[in-house]
Amino acid sequence: MHVPLLIIGGGLSGLAAALRFARFIPDVLLLEKHSRVGGLNSYYYRNNRLFETGLHAITNYAAPKTKNAPLNRLLRQLKIKRKELDLHEQLSSEVRFIDQESLVFSNDISQLSTEIAVKFASSYNSFQNLLKTIEEYDPFRPAPFISAREMLLEQLNDPLLVDMLLCPLSYYGSSIENDMDLGQFVIMFRAIFMEGMFRPGGTIKDFLDLLLLHYKNHGGTIRTKASVKRILHNNKKVSGVKLENGEVISCDYLLSTIGSEETFALLGTPSPLETKARLGFVETIFELPAGTRLSESNDRTIIFYNSSKKFTYQHPEQLVDFNSGVVCLPQNFQDLPSAPTMEVRTTHLANYNEWKHLSSSRTEYESAKNTTALASLEVAEKIVGNFSQNIVYRDTFTPITIERFTAKKQGAIYGNPVKIKDGDIGYENLFLAGTDQGFLGIIGAMLSGVSIVNQHILPRL
């Protein structure tokens, strides 16, 4: 079998790339290792219900009129109408540094500005200047690493405010410890604070089904349970792939969305990239009966919290770091259709090696998951009020779960800290898209897939 474009990975970057390409040339084949698409953002069934694996909120909300906003550009590139997604904006979110300060924000940046005027009055003017810098900065221009933390400290001159701004941006889009590259900071600041957060009215399954429907309508093909074992190449040119079942598929172009080191492993070539610590996370879903009233934070969608004196976003020494994290109330979006149940979801930084060590004993691993869920519950109850008496189901996933189901090295959601921004990994006809290109989150991953197809593949065919 031969195709002009072969894509490895049916996550959001692979799906978006495949759909974009199929609009022009239908002979594209998407290969996904699992029985379902979605990758990090997929779904599973438990307790007679569909659970979303990775959806808190989608960043980069845009009103219909803002034609150049990333979301609207993406939808145009994929020929998807906004109304097909049924967008619901967040209620409000919060950065809460317990016993220190709190900043509430929404999809209207003026709310955050007002909060800063009241709570960090002496930094208000410099915050307004920062907004101008962010609006004017081109984050896509190739540039060496510039520390966002240092720039913020210099500009805002308030370490607490700097940490409070970095906390949500790190949790929703940083693969590096305690800092961000300025370009990535600008992308995430715009995505979270200036554009804001939303979710579709349906489940992530509906969203993935919609992408698949459009893709198939354009004539594209997908094969699930099709795991690539080897990338076949000679003299920096790829000829095709070999699947786990021995089948060989040849192609003119190959797009890999599985990560940089993971791609080098399939090439059988040592990765030339510097090795840096990868960040792991644990996530717990607490399922509650629909309509359960929480005693606090009822109008919040996401709460990014920190309970220690100094916020750290780094690889923890212990199994899980509960000192900071995310508490998400996924039903708290404007006018969301009612669901059969409601959820509280929590996320914390986790240590992959410790979880890996435990996973050799099923009993110890399950016991650690249980202890983690209980500790996370305690933290969440301090933030949203008691709800343990209402829990009808609970599930926890660790870096080991993520590694098992997405083949992401060390289960690191944000992949390799070293990013390959232009998607060029030194092969004539092989490109990289998705997490390790540096665009993180759902919209980031999709934009990444589309941009690599537009820049590197379509112009050459």
Ligand SMILES: Cc1cc2nc3c(=O)[nH]c(=O)nc-3n(C[C@H](O)[C@H](O)[C@H](O)COP(=O)(O)OP(=O)(O)OC[C@H]3O[C@@H](n4cnc5c(N)ncnc54)[C@H](O)[C@@H]3O)c2cc1C
């Ligand atoms: C718990 C959690 C919460 C999250 N919350 C949010 C959120 O609220 N908002 C947001 O915007 N983002 C969120 N994200 C992040 C977001 O899901 C990801 O950034 C995005 O989905 C990454 O897409 P991707 O295509 O780059 O990679 P992936 O999703 O990892 O896709 C790669 C695909 O390749 C497949 N694959 C791997 N190896 C092979 C092989 N050898 N052969 C064939 N296929 C292979 C994998 O199975 C996978 O499907 C969350 C993620 C998680 C895990």
